[in-house]
Every structure is written in structure tokens, then in C-alpha cells.
Amino acid sequence: KAGVTQTPRYLIKTRGQQVTLSCSPISGHRSVSWYQQTPGQGLQFLFEYFSETQRNKGNFPGRFSGRQFSNSRSEMNVSTLELGDSALYLCASSSSYAIEQFFGPGTRLTVL
Amino acid sequence: DAKTTQPTSMDCAEGRAANLPCNHSTISGNEYVYWYRQIHSQGPQYIIHGLKNNETNEMASLIITEDRKSSTLILPHATLRDTAVYYCIVRVAPGSNYKLTFGKGTLLTVNP
Numbered sequence: 383k384a385g386v387t388q389t390p391r392y393l394i395k396t397r398g399q400q401v402t403l404s405c406s407p408i409s410g411h412r413s414v415s416w417y418q419q420t421p422g423q424g425l426q427f428l429f430e431y432f433s434e435t436q437r438n439k440g441n442f443p444g445r446f447s448g449r450q451f452s453n454s455r456s457e458m459n460v461s462t463l464e465l466g467d468s469a470l471y472l473c474a475s476s477s478s479y480a481i482e483q484f485f486g487p488g489t490r491l492t493v494l
Numbered sequence: 495d496a497k498t499t500q501p502t503s504m505d506c507a508e509g510r511a512a513n514l515p516c517n518h519s520t521i522s523g524n525e526y527v528y529w530y531r532q533i534h535s536q537g538p539q540y541i542i543h544g545l546k547n548n549e550t551n552e553m554a555s556l557i558i559t560e561d562r563k564s565s566t567l568i569l570p571h572a573t574l575r576d577t578a579v580y581y582c583i584v585r586v587a588p589g590s591n592y593k594l595t596f597g598k599g600t601l602l603t604v605n606p
Contacts, residue, residue: 415593415594424596424598425538425594425596427593427594430592430593438592438593440593470535472537472538474592474594476592481528481540481587482540483540484540485538487537488535
């Protein structure tokens with residue numbers, strides 16, 4: 383069974399630009415969550431999607447948005463990039479009511 | 495979700511048992527204890543979870559005190575590949591909320 387995949391793995395952008403990251407969950411998983419990891423703040427929850435609906439949201443500004451498609455694949459978008467958005471962005475998927483979440487390898491975003 | 499307290503770092507000799515403590519004195523009756531680990535530059539990996547009974551799986555054992563205010567994750571025979579940051583998380587069982595709140599975790603270094 384293929385794991386969670388994230389593309390791209392590495393990305394370099396400049397301030398003011400926008401970026402879209404993609405996550406393909408494990409087949410059959412309908413929940414997809416996104417996390418941001420930085421050295422200073424650690425792992426922080428961004429949002430979770432379930433059956434194309436945002437079900438939970440963390441404390442991030444509106445520049446961070448996401449969506450989920452009918453095949454459960456998810457994208458997150460960050461507009462007007464700031465230097466502080468440089469981070470590892472992790473995606474996790476889970477089946478309904480499952481205890482375990484499976485994380486992808488992450489996308490390393492660098493904002494210059 | 496209840497707050498957890500873990501030591502910042504621990505060392506363990508290869509082949510010996512690694513015992514990672516976690517304090518969660520404000521845990522509620524319906525909250526579980528979860529453990530995840532993150533090997534450098536990879537996504538977090540689920541290890542084990544428990545409510546009040548001790549649990550064991552192929553990766554580790556989880557010992558929860560009778561008052562549930564603390565727990566210990568035990569890796570019975572630590573290997574170099576177990577070097578990682580270990581996160582103790584307390585939360586209710588997932589139903590409509592898959593958010594995980596990560597703390598700083600414990601950096602476990604397994605030495606040869």
C-alpha cells in the first residue's frame with residue numbers, strides 16, 4: 383500500500399509570491415491534515431479536510447488556505463509569502479475514526 | 495487537549511531499554527495518551543496509544559500510571575535507528591477531530 387505522498391519535496395520562493403503544495407493520501411483515507419514545522423514553533427496544526435470539507439482549522443492567518451478534491455487529494459496554498467513561512471509542511475492522512483495518522487515526508491519551503 | 499511535559503533530551507546505549515517519561519497531570523477521563531516519533535527530516539510516525547491499561551505492540555510498550563497523570567514509553571532494545579524526537583500527545587479519541595497538538599518532545603539519542 384503506497385504511503386502519503388507530497389509534492390514537491392523542495393521549493394524555493396521569494397517574498398510576495400504564492401505557493402501551492404500537494405498531498406495524496408493513502409488510498410481509502412478521507413481525512414487529510416496539514417501541519418507546519420519550524421525550529422522555533424515546532425509542529426503546528428494548520429487545518430484538516432474530510433470529504434472535501436474543512437473540518438478543523440488551526441490559528442493561522444487567512445493567507446493559508448486549502449482544499450480537498452473528490453479523490454481525497456488535498457492542496458494547500460500560501461499567498462503573499464513571508465520569510466517566516468519558511469518551514470517543513472507536512473500532510474497526514476487517516477481513515478474514519480482511526481487512531482493512527484500517517485504522515486508524508488513533507489515539503490521543504492524556503493522563502494527568500 | 496491536556497498539556498504534556500517531557501524531558502528535552504535523553505541518551506540510551508544501543509541494545510538497552512529506552513524509557514521515555516511523560517507527565518500529563520491534567521488529563522481528562524476520556525483522553526488517550528499517544529506517542530509519535532520523528533526521525534530527522536521525516537514525517538512523524540505513530541508508535542502506540544493507550545487509555546488506562548498498559549499497551550504493547552511490535553514497536554514499544556506504554557505504561558500508564560494508575561492515576562493516569564504520567565506515562566512511560568519503553569523501547570525494549572534500542573537501536574541506532576531509534577534516534578529521533580519522541581512526542582507524547584494527550585487527546586480524545588478521533589471522531590470529528592484529527593488535530594494533533596505536538597509539544598517540544600524528547601530527543602532520544604541512541605549511542606553505539
